[in-house]
Amino acid sequence: MxxxxxxxxxxxxxxxxxxxxxxxxxxxxxxxxxxxxxxxSSEQQLVQQEKFRTLMRFLLPINVFLQIGFGRKNTEKVTPINAAFQFNLKQAIRGTYPNFELDYAKVSISDGTLYGAGTLGVLYTAGELSFTWDTGVSENFKTYGDDLVYVLAYHPEKDEFMSTPNPGTRANGEINFIVSDHLQTGSVHTWIFLSNRSKTRVSKSVYLGEVQLD
Incomplete structure (x- = not known):
């Protein structure tokens, strides 16, 4: 081209x-x-095609998050979802062809220099997922109470994502949402990241671990 x-x-x-x-x-x-x-196709091409399918199947449904999390990455040349794909291709796929799978602990939803939210936690109780974080702010690190907090949960058995209708704020320190009845079995993988109010700076996403729902 x-x-x-x-x-x-x-x-x-x-x-x-x-x-x-x-x-x-x-x-x-x-x-x-x-x-x-x-x-x-050569064997190498088949390997790359299968890696592409494995990763893009995960990334496409969360493009709205990637628009924020990778929205500042070389935007003149690649789209945010392509930036996220290139970033995760190097670290988040494990296994051998044709049995590739995602290493969820290494999946990144965002990458940036905004300071994170300190001590983090996630808990499932009575049908709700609750995410918690530190509320401290710092002029030196340019972190403020109105920084936005995004949370994400993925249910691999159902191949479905969950999140809140709107992001929380750093000052809130907590956000939760009800898990749909049909998803209240098995487990989910969870992530959190932040952006400033104008979404021009983002933090690195943090994998919070796998949470059992039953």
Whole structure:
């Protein structure tokens, strides 16, 4: 794929002969028409395809979180979900082809320099998941009471995610939500991360562990 930089004819969209023109974020691109493969995929290609499926199956449903958690990562060249994919591909997949699986403890929902929330906890009681964190703020670290707190739980057996309708704040120190009846078995994996109010700075996400629901 080529990039058009103020060429003689400028950018274009659509098909022209054997190439297709398109643009993204004011950058014009040209690429050749798709050619049907005549050779079977190599073993290395099959491995990469299976890793892609394994990771993207997890990431796609939480794109709204990734827009925040990876929204400042090289945004002129890649989308947040692609930035999250590249980041997690290096660390979060384990196993051998074709039996890849996610190492949830190494999955990152966000990555940044905002100071985190200190001592963290998660507890399941009476049908509710409760997340707790420190409420301390610091001018030196530029952390404030209105920093936003995002929590996420994933139920691997049901392949479903859970979270709150709206983020909490650093000053709250706690947030909880009711777990749907059909999910109150097995266990969930849990994460937490923060952003400032304008969502221009984020913390690294923290894996809080696996929580038993029954």
């Amino acid at each position: 080529g990039t058009i930089v103020n060429g003689a004819n400028g950018g274009f969209k659509g098909k022209a002969g054997s190439v297709i023109g398109s643009s993204w974020k004011s950058i014009n691109y040209i690429k050749g028409l798709y050619k049907k493969r005549s050779k079977p």
